Amino acid sequence: MNPTTDPRKFLEHLYAVAVRRALPLHNTAAHLPAQPKGRTLVLGAGKAAGAMAQAVEAFWPEDAPLQGLVVTRYQHIPPRPPGLTQRIEVVEAAHPVPDAAGLAAAERMLGLAQGLGPDDLMLCLISGGGSALLTLPAQGLTLADKQRINKDLLRSGANIAEMNCVRKHLSRIKGGRLAEACAPARVVTLAISDVPGDDPSIIASGPTVADATTCADALSILKRYNIAIPGPVLDLLVSGALETPKPGDPALANTHVDLIATPQQSLEAAADAARAVGLAAYILSDEMEGESREVGKVHAALARAVAVKGQPFQRPCVILSGGETTVTVRATAAGAPGGRGGRAGEFCLGLAQALQGQAGVYALAADTDGIDGVEDNAGAWVEPATLSRALLKGMKIDDYLDRNDAYGYFSGLGDLVSTGPTFTNVNDFRAVLVL
Structure with missing residues (x-):
């Protein structure tokens, strides 16, 4: 499998490998x-x-x-x-x-x-x-x-x-x-x-x-x-x-x-799968916590450094992480709580916002149980054209972050990752591909 010809399919493959290791x-x-x-x-x-x-x-x-x-x-x-x-x-x-x-x-x-x-x-x-x-x-x-x-x-x-x-x-x-x-x-x-x-x-x-x-x-x-x-x-x-x-x-x-x-075992299985096709793979941690959108921004900063400066990793590579982040659901403008989607989707919102369409960077984040929060998707997919495609539809990412609506944003783009229940659960899986 060549990650450069179909980045999404490749990252979905890594997710599937991680899930399979935990069955x-x-x-x-x-x-x-x-x-x-x-x-x-x-x-x-x-x-x-x-x-x-x-x-x-x-x-x-x-x-x-x-x-x-x-x-x-x-x-x-x-x-x-x-x-x-x-x-x-x-x-x-x-x-x-x-x-x-x-x-x-x-x-x-x-x-x-x-x-x-x-x-x-x-x-x-x-x-x-x-x-x-x-x-x-x-x-x-x-x-x-x-x-x-x-x-x-x-x-x-x-x-x-x-x-x-x-x-x-x-x-x-x-x-x-x-x-x-x-x-x-x-x-x-x-x-x-x-x-x-x-x-x-x-x-x-x-x-x-x-x-x-x-x-x-x-x-x-x-x-x-x-x-x-x-x-x-x-x-x-x-x-x-x-x-x-x-x-x-x-x-x-x-x-x-x-x-x-354990989460680490699944991340290692995904890393081995990436290396099997000649791609360098780096596991940041299986214990990441914090606000999902902020963790997404940190991953974006790292990916941009790799893409632009070749530091701290040489591209092409895939950067993997796991753990359990959190989402603090904020009130909407009408005063009611917002919130559609879960940790993986909110991570992808924060990541896409911070990447600002960085060329050569693709990402997938999904919960290994196949359900992100209370919706029917496992997670979401981000590519360099995510923000521009959304703007063509009149969708501003800041608005969706303000109301914690990752599901609405990525479903509007057709970029939800949907697997159905996987019958296991080793928490968040995140993969950022830098080509």
């Missing part, structure tokens, strides 16, 4: 634990949970007992391979704002965890998106409260660690509480990381992992982003009554976590 069927077998003397119960949540359950079923001995329940996002159950017997129930719920289906699934999981003995195994399948899908409000909170708080967090600009700190302390199942409920059984968690730094306690708010954050930390975050919570719950946080299990808690002594796919 559960390619990564699960080597991490499965030994069969226990007693029962094996599978529980889990996340955008990849359905695919992870199928992978466990494919590799778990057919004559060994296996049962369980996982919850994934609506329309994220992959097609079942011919001949594969379903032993783990897969249900669907809403993401990124939780719904009653997610609440019902979490209640059932906590019930299934009760009564496990020391000879039993709980195999937990966790991936990004699990925080919203596995919702079980703390004492004094309703589902409506959780939905409103979740929406406020998503629009606030808080990073994923901050959001999940709050979520842990407002939940009866996150922050190690699911593992606590399984004691004294052995708990093995297979996780697909979607967070900067691959911290298992942050992935899906760590339902089986001890939590080092505190009620005081959650209170500080709520105050920082002006997020209101009901008075009785505020009192419980202040008193420490909603504290999570901490490192060293004996109830979590028999737990283990394995990361079966």
